[in-house]
Amino acid sequence: MVMDIARPELKIKKRRRLLILVGVAALAVAGIGIGLARLGPALPSVERNNVLIGTVERGELLREVRGPGTLVPKEIRWIAAETAARVERIVVKPGAAVQADTVIIELGNPEVETQLLAAQTAVIAAESDLAAKRTDLQSKLLDEKSALASANAEYASSRMQAEAEKPLAQKGIIPTVQYKRTLITLEQLKSRVEIEEQRVAAFQRNIAAQIAAEKARLGQLVNTRELRQRQADALHVRAGITGILQQVPVEEGQQVAAGANLARVARPGDLMAELRIAETQAKDVALGQAVRVDTRNGIVTGRVLRVDPAVQNGSVQVDVELTGELPPGARPDLSVDGTIEIQRLPDVLHVGRPAFGQPDSDLRLFRVDAGGDTATRVPVRLGKASVNQIEILQGLDAGQRVILSDTSAWDQYDRIRLK
16 A cells, blocks of 8 residues: 655745746746837838938038029110001011111001191291391391481581581680580480480390290291101101010001000120029129029029019019120020029038028938938037038038938937838
8 A cells, every 4th residue: 555645845846936937927028018118119211212311511611592584685675656656567577687777667647747747837937937037127127227327427417516616606706505506406416326326236135035036936846847757757667776676566557556665676695694583592692793694505604783672473683794605595585594602601511401491590300320220310500501502500510411301201200210
């Protein structure tokens, strides 16, 4: 008969082993949980080829602004209608080379011809009136001078008589009364001579005034005739300058009003560029700054000639004088791109301009880590900007790389993974 012997120490060891296993398992589970908690959410992955990465560099930063524009002639002449008229014939078509006296359009207005004839007739009549007036006044002046001459003759005769009677009266040969009467007559004739002289002088002044008035009236009529002649001549619309006829915005048979534009002529060889710079960038543009104009067929140098003080449709017009030689094919209204050199910063940190990167602002950019597989968001302070580059004031060092593309899709992450 076999008897079981009780061994309580085995049960104690077994229970102790079970407790140890449970404790180890609990510790393992806790460690795994802590590890997972420390890992946080999974990093988003970004295709490296889908983002633009730039390298921070130290050196010269050329600040520039850029804008589209067109080539325009420096000298443009719009020809306007002198009077209301009807377009009879368009002699020259747009695109043709013209000289200053080339007739472009022939206009018709019978009223202008009638007014010219009336003005010519009025001038002829006024010239005849002036000649007749001058003859009449000269005749009257001669009458006045004749009266003066007669008075001088009588005065001279009376003076001779007084001189002859004076010794006779002193000797008593003739009565003293007779001599005194002669002296009185002499004084009267002397006064008459003075009056006649004053009358001749006044009449001469009157002649000058009347002749001046007639000449003024004649001059006014001559000016009117010249105006009517210019209006008649303007019915034959001429180019006025040597160049290319660009536009003829009228048609044959059309009635045009006085002052309406009939044609535009430009000198094609003397061109300038009109650029449109965004109003946010135009504040630093100044006269004399260097400009590069891309005509799609070459780069032409120039300088800022004028900056429009007004803003139109969000841009400012900048006129550029072209100092370099224009390439073949450059012509008015050709679309161009202009780059204006604003400033040269000799020794600064700079990088390619990131999306939404504005001058003198703070931005958070993803900096590529040393291993190149991840990128961490860091605060960056930006300084002065150019077209494609921007100054780095704080947050980055030379040689570091940052993502320049739009990263707004990962705003909730501080790190991303690059694949």
